[in-house]
Amino acid sequence: MAREKREGLYVTVPSLFRCPISMDVMKSPVSLCTGVTYDRSSIQMWLSQGHNTCPATMQVLPSTDFVPNLTLRRLIHLWLHHQVAMPSPSALSKQEALDIIKHIEKLSTAVSTKKxxxxxxYSEENRRFFANSSEAVSGIVAALKNSDEIEFCESIIAILDLILSENGVKEHLNRLILKSDTDYLSRFVPLLQKGSLSSKIQSARVLESIALDGDSQLKIAEKQGLLYELCHLISEETDRFAIEAGVSSLIAVSTSKPVKKELVRFGVVKTIGKILSGAETANAVMEKTLKLLETVATCTEGRAAIGADEECVTGIVKRLMKCSRAATEHGITVLWSVCSLARDKDAQEAVGMVNGITKVLLVMQSDCSAGVQQMCGDLVKVLRVKNSKSCLACYHTKTTHITPY
Structure with missing residues (x-):
């Protein structure tokens, strides 16, 4: 009977039992030297990506060793056993959740949205239930217009972020947020300015997800303050997930020339140069960052800004063949746009200074697309003329194999 009653209910999980990375109940809690405890699989993945910091505190780790937190594991085990035997008195049923949403516009409190x-x-079943309820999704979005309290808005954005992967949700949110007479986009600006790190990431993800067509992309990009705050997010935050979310959102809305020019004005090229030259090694971050740079390089102002930023140009060369195939192809496209198409002499010089011609030749003989191979050939012609004193000055671009030294 107790188990039947528990079906469809939500049991509040003590925050101490949740992994700070995955936000799930920890199966094998382990502690770093900073004293913070994570689920073993989550922290192992974080460290394997090349990070040397504690995700929660961002302290540099003098040691990446961790030890099992046996006490906490025992507490979690006892708690889970207790939940199976007896449902929590604070459990929330599906009907109770709908009832709260019906009155949420009047309540407008962070406590109600937090519930x-x-x-x-709590579960995939709950997410699917919520996402499939047009009344629930519409009600939670409508609540945004009644309060500008940061904590209240953060809870709503967290809910929207959790259901984004469910079928039809992105299209539904696009209609509710962007096709309505209510200015819901204005709520995203203070969240990106003053919200917690997680809410900034969630806001960027929601914005990316609702940018489904040209009109939607333009509406987001033209909302005063949004484009600037997204640029600020990737320039000021060091968290890889924040950078990735911000860059993805900018890619989604940067489809028109005026928007690309605005990105240049907000210093996105300089920001990307710092990211490329930094210690970040996550392939997803590098791939998306180079894709954004490729987007910016399609306008004259973008190519000029890239050519004038030596750190950015050398950062691109540094990342060639070091990340994914897609990242390398984005990098070659940017170099071709600046060095070959725009004939930027400063950029050509910068590429030559870091032995970029050798890198381009290596890409040329790799498993890249035909278009990228053609761009590599154009780059070699331009760069060997610019660096005529190089031993590669007479290298024939149709050669299919070289032996790098």
């Missing part, structure tokens, strides 16, 4: 956020976060 819904916890309900949606």
């Amino acid at each position: 819904i956020a916890d309900f949606v976060k």
